[in-house]
Amino acid sequence: MxxxxxxxxxxxxxxxxxxxxxxxxxxxxxxxxxxxxxxxxxxxxxxxxxxxxxxxxxxxxxxxxxxxxxxxxxxxxxxxxxxxxxxxxxxxxxxxxxxxxxxxxxxxxxxxxxxxxxxxxxxxxxxxxxxxxxxxxxxxxxxxxxxxxxxxxxxxxxxxxxxxxxxxxxxxxxxxxxxxxxxTGLSNADKAAVRQRYAKGEVSSETLLDAESAAYHxxxxxxxxxxxxxxxxxxxxxxxxxxxxxxxxxxxxxxxxxxxxxxxxxxxxxxxxxxxxxxxxxxxxxxxxxxxxxxxxxxxxxxxxxxxxxxxxxxxxxxxxxxxxxxxxxxxxxxxxxxxxxxxxxxxxxxxxxxxxxxxxxxxxxxxxxxxxxxxxxxxxxxxxxxxxxxxxxxxxxxxxxADSTIVRSAKDPFQTHGGMQLLKGNIGRSVIKVSAVAEAHRKITAPAIIFHEQPDLYRAFEAGELDRDFVAVVRYQGPNANGMPELHKLTPYLAVLQDKGFKVALVTDGRMSGASGKVPAAIHMSPEAAAGGAIAAIEQGDMIELDADAGILRVLVDDATLAARKVTMPDLTHNQTGWGRELFQVMRDHSSVAEQGASALVR
Incomplete structure (x- = not known):
């Protein structure tokens, strides 16, 4: 087989x-x-x-x-x-x-x-x-x-x-x-723990820098x-x-x-x-x-x-x-x-x-x-x-x-019988999720959407105590056409803190996550992206979203006619287009292929 x-x-x-x-x-x-x-x-x-x-x-x-x-x-x-x-x-x-x-x-x-x-x-x-x-x-x-x-x-x-x-x-x-x-320096797990403590305000930026410097040394x-x-x-x-x-x-x-x-x-x-x-x-x-x-x-x-x-x-x-x-x-x-x-x-x-x-x-x-x-x-x-x-x-x-069986296994006795990545499909579009680091208990979630158009908006909501609940963070207008498809790894400590509190949380985005993306379920690379008219742009605050990583399902629980009839107002993205060299990359944002085709302006 x-x-x-x-x-x-x-x-x-x-x-x-x-x-x-x-x-x-x-x-x-x-x-x-x-x-x-x-x-x-x-x-x-x-x-x-x-x-x-x-x-x-x-x-x-x-x-x-x-x-x-x-x-x-x-x-x-x-x-x-x-x-x-x-x-x-x-x-x-x-x-x-x-x-x-x-x-x-x-x-x-x-x-x-x-x-x-x-x-x-x-x-x-x-x-x-x-x-x-x-x-x-x-x-x-x-x-x-x-x-x-x-x-x-x-x-x-x-x-x-x-x-x-x-x-x-x-x-x-x-x-x-x-x-x-x-x-090897400070362990990756210990580094992540300090990041989460910093996100909760429990340690200073100096302590965080010491930890990061001990890891990257x-x-x-x-x-x-x-x-x-x-x-x-x-x-x-x-x-x-x-x-x-x-x-x-x-x-x-x-x-x-x-x-x-x-x-x-x-x-x-x-x-x-x-x-x-x-x-x-x-x-x-x-x-x-x-x-x-x-x-x-x-x-x-x-x-x-x-x-x-x-x-x-x-x-x-x-x-x-x-x-x-x-x-x-x-x-x-x-x-x-x-x-x-x-x-x-x-x-x-x-x-x-x-x-x-x-x-x-x-x-x-x-x-x-x-x-x-x-x-x-x-x-x-x-x-x-x-x-x-x-x-x-x-x-x-x-x-x-x-050989250490906690690190490597034989193909006859693997850690799990399937690989580390899953394709998610549904009425929002197509995306991928890294499941190898997500515990089975966190691979399924149905929760209301909270909409963000910028990473700092999520940080501020966390610090204001507005995210102490079950939710799916929809961070959109982060695709290649919108702003070059940045990684959103900075969101990980905040979402991980909430998950550790017992809340069911997940991320849905047309952006990327770091290769270090971990225990929080993250449906990423959503295609089509919001800036290209993808359905992720039509999700509204409070819409219920179902994410089932095992079954490969990601969908907003809104009937197709309602979703299609929604009028989408594109946010002002001009602040993503100039400064720090970004104006030099406008032609790439304009001509990039979709994520599933490689998100490239050069090859298809």
């Missing part, structure tokens, strides 16, 4: 994508047929392309039979996840030179942090930064100097944006290189299983990392060894050799299904209900939320990582990590085993963990003695 479900979804994706996938592959073949890219450049073009290189590299670059590797990086030293990337380019260049090839830093892409902008104006630029990153990646690769590329990036919009940009050069091989998570990725770490899990499942690269920390000998291994591998898989592995052949329909299954098996970020739709579209592959839902029904939940449990990604990594999960999914028939990967020999290579032995990088199976 499991194999049949995965096969059925894969087959319908292939059928649905026949024309768009064929067009994409034909485009990539046209680009590949020109041969080594810099060999097509005029002498003047080529001279410009290597003018700043050292003499030996110039001589190598004149030889079209040696590979030239592009380095595209999201490095900046403000964001902890990307700060370690500073030293990687020189490490890559040195390793590639030893292979008789060259590497050039082709370009940087912007990297913004949702943790810094959460609840602030910058969050309204966050989702569309993915499209900017995709375009910036394409610009970096546009000089036709390269035979392959390494992308250095980690976090929420960065990896999806880089992958979308890379797919526009799908005739080239790619590897992605992360930096790994920071060491050093170079590396945040340690909860949010969007950034979900990115890394999916890149492993897609075969776009060196096996086991996802969750090795920045410090120690293993991280630079993995980066060197990526540099060596990319030089071996260009069209100049006999092991050509273009990105267009690695990222196919089966690869996308493998990514979705892994997302669902680990209770990963709901942001990927948007990102991987856009990534698939960039490869000519059409997926939708029904695909996610059907795969979720068939996929067991194999991990408990915060916010789906108390462990962080360091604990997960020590308990077997990505290698454990991929092995269980392959052995259970949940993943396609017969796919091309950018490194190793197919997905089975990603069931091995990297270790250093006698100063040499090797791979071996995870030690079963280290």
């Amino acid at each position: 499991t194999i049949d479900a995965v096969t059925k979804v894969t087959e319908r994706i292939i059928e649905r994508s026949l024309e768009s996938r064929a067009a994409y592959l034909e485009k990539c073949e046209r680009m590949r047929s020109k041969g080594p890219q810099r060999g097509q450049l005029s002498c003047s073009n080529l001279a410009h392309g290597y003018a700043a290189c050292q003499t030996d590299d110039k001589q190598t670059l004149r030889l079209t039979e040696s590979a030239n590797i592009a380095i595209v990086s999201a490095y900046n030293d403000m964001l902890s996840a990307h700060q370690p990337l500073e030293t990687y380019p020189n490490l890559i260049k040195d390793a590639v030179r030893k292979m008789g090839s060259t590497a050039q830093f082709a370009g940087g892409v912007p990297a913004m942090c949702d943790g810094v902008t959460q609840g602030d104006t910058g969050m309204e630029l966050s989702l569309f930064s993915r499209d900017i990153i995709a375009a910036a990646t394409a610009i970096a690769l546009s000089h036709n100097m390269f035979d392959g590329a390494i992308c250095l990036g980690v976090c929420d919009k960065i990896v999806p944006g880089m992958l979308i940009g890379a797919l526009s050069f799908g005739h080239l091989p790619f590897l992605f290189v992360p930096a790994g998570p920071m060491p 050093s170079p590396g990725t945040c340690t909860f299983f949010g969007t950034a770490n979900s990115n890394q899990m999916l890149m492993e499942a897609m075969g776009l990392h060196i096996p086991g690269a996802a969750f090795e920390p920045p410090a120690g000998d293993l991280r630079p060894a993995l980066t060197v291994a990526a540099a060596e591998q990319i030089t071996k898989i260009t069209a100049l050799g006999n092991d050509y592995r273009p990105l267009s052949q690695v990222v196919d329909e089966r690869c996308i299904v493998n990514a979705l299954v892994t997302l669902l098996a680990t209770g990963g970020s709901t942001n990927h209900a948007i990102h991987w739709v856009a990534i698939a579209a960039a490869a000519g592959i059409q997926i939708d939320w029904q695909d996610y839902a059907d795969l979720s029904d068939a996929t067991p939940l194999l991990t408990r990582i915060y916010p789906n449990g108390t462990a962080d990604v360091n604990h997960f990594h020590a308990a077997g990590g990505s290698a454990w999960v991929i092995r269980e999914l392959l052995d259970g028939g949940f993943m396609h085993a017969d796919v091309l990967t950018s490194a190793g020999d197919g997905p089975r290579s990603y069931t091995q963990k990297p270790v250093m032995k006698d100063d040499k990088l090797i791979w071996q199976a995870p030690d079963p003695a280290l």
Whole structure:
């Protein structure tokens, strides 16, 4: 049954994508047929392309039979996840030179942090930064100097944006290189508890800052299983990392060894050799299904209900939320990582990590085993963990003695028999909900709507004591057309406090939630959104709303004729359109696709 479900979804994706996938592959073949890219450049073009290189590299670059590797990086030293990337380019260049090839830093892409902008104006630029990153990646690769590329990036919009940009050069091989998570600090559960106490006014902002600083305290990725770490899990499942690269920390000998291994591998898989592995052949329909299954098996970020739709579209592959839902029904939940449990990604990594999960999914028939990967020999290579032995990088199976059944389970004994995400449908529209972190007792609610058009309105209502009751918070005009679809994670502590008081509460929104969205049921990404005339705009204060996450139902208990007859007055959204750079993104708000199509102004 499991194999049949995965096969059925894969087959319908292939059928649905026949024309768009064929067009994409034909485009990539046209680009590949020109041969080594810099060999097509005029002498003047080529001279410009290597003018700043050292003499030996110039001589190598004149030889079209040696590979030239592009380095595209999201490095900046403000964001902890990307700060370690500073030293990687020189490490890559040195390793590639030893292979008789060259590497050039082709370009940087912007990297913004949702943790810094959460609840602030910058969050309204966050989702569309993915499209900017995709375009910036394409610009970096546009000089036709390269035979392959390494992308250095980690976090929420960065990896999806880089992958979308890379797919526009799908005739080239790619590897992605992360930096790994920071060491464990204050536990995620303790941090969340302090946030809730602050929301109740029990602790000061100084105490809150101390707690946040103890949680986010050093170079590396945040340690909860949010969007950034979900990115890394999916890149492993897609075969776009060196096996086991996802969750090795920045410090120690293993991280630079993995980066060197990526540099060596990319030089071996260009069209100049006999092991050509273009990105267009690695990222196919089966690869996308493998990514979705892994997302669902680990209770990963709901942001990927948007990102991987856009990534698939960039490869000519059409997926939708029904695909996610059907795969979720068939996929067991194999991990408990915060916010789906108390462990962080360091604990997960020590308990077997990505290698454990991929092995269980392959052995259970949940993943396609017969796919091309950018490194190793197919997905089975990603069931091995990297270790250093006698100063040499090797791979071996995870030690079963280290497996912690509170963090990882086998496919035969999962935490639950279905995955971490559910599609909700009804007379309001279509949305998704992350159920893996929501206790069964909180997955069903019928309560009156309280309407909000801005996050601060909910904060103020909470502080005024107006929310001490059962209700469904309808936070609308938060979609991509309205204000760029910000995350609404700042709402979580307030709603969690009310839930802990015994009230039945839920969130319905056309905005997003953080990858750290947790115990409060949140129907998000509502499509169509309010600003596009979606039915969420017609909900009135006090309307009863039914949310049943197990049954996949979300509806307002108003008859269809009444709902359709309601006159909707659009609120004034001009304050969302200027200041803090927002005016530069108006064209993206105007031309964004709906959430289920990836919420992108670039790809459909």
